[in-house]
Amino acid sequence: DWDFWLDWKDRCWWVTLTPILLITFPAATQYFMWEKMRLPIGATFCVMTLHFGQWMNRIFNFYMWAWFPVNFTTPGLMIPSAIFLDVTLMMTGSYMFTALFGGMGWSLLFYPANWTWLAPFHLAVKHPSGPLMSVADLMGMEYVRSATPEYIRIVERGTLRTFGRDVTPVSSFFA
Numbered sequence: 721d722w723d724f725w726l727d728w729k730d731r732c733w734w735v736t737l738t739p740i741l742l743i744t745f746p747a748a749t750q751y752f753m754w755e756k757m758r759l760p761i762g763a764t765f766c767v768m769t770l771h772f773g774q775w776m777n778r779i780f781n782f783y784m785w786a787w788f789p790v791n792f793t794t795p796g797l798m799i800p801s802a803i804f805l806d807v808t809l810m811m812t813g814s815y816m817f818t819a820l821f822g823g824m825g826w827s828l829l830f831y832p833a834n835w836t837w838l839a840p841f842h843l844a845v846k847h848p849s850g851p852l853m854s855v856a857d858l859m860g861m862e863y864v865r866s867a868t869p870e871y872i873r874i875v876e877r878g879t880l881r882t883f884g885r886d887v888t889p890v891s892s893f894f895a
Contacts, residue, residue, distance in 0.1 A: 726792050726841060726856045738796055739827040745770070746802055750809060750818075760810035767802035771795065792859060800833040801826040 750762030774795040782788040808822035809815075841856040853861070 726794060726859060734796070735831050739798075739801065739830045742767075742770075742798055743823065743826055746798075746805065747819075750805065751815070754809060760806050763802040763805040763809075764799070767798045771797070771799065789859075789863070792863065794837070796830070797833050797837070798830065801829045804829055 746763035746766040749766035750760075753759045753762035753765065778790060778793045778795065782793050783790050804825040805818065805822040808825065809818040812818060812821075841859075842854050844852055845855055845858055846852050847858060847861075
């Protein structure tokens with residue numbers, strides 16, 4: 721679940737996997753609402769209800785019941801991407817162009833839409849024991865969760881991580 725913990729929202733997999741995994745239900749809802757009711761708001765309606773359900777889950781289950789900090793489990797924002805998908809269908813009226821251009825805009829708008837609230841958590845801070853890490857990694861290291869394997873929590877080392885190893889082929893494939 722790449723869209724769950726704040727310290728898992730990295731530049732490598734979260735940006736790549738989340739839009740791909742989340743486009744299926746809004747696209748199906750968009751098809752149904754356009755075919756049956758001629759309303760070009762299917763994707764936005766689906767994403768708004770999904771976002772509302774995610775916030776209710778985060779607040780009631782994780783904050784009120786398990787006392788996790790709310791900003792540690794903030795869901796990704798897909799509303800601008802859904803609006804773009806609906807506007808593309810409304811302007812073109814074609815499922816093919818909506819799939820090509822709307823799907824591309826769906827993925828490309830994801831990271832800029834989330835950057836406004838996510839940027840402060842990528843700032844570097846110095847831990848008292850020595851290492852320099854981001855605020856999100858520091859929160860993940862200090863706020864220990866039960867049953868979280870340590871191999872999942874990889875603290876980034878160095879800079880320009882996006883230019884190395886397996887990130888470039890995966891990002892270029894889905895671009």
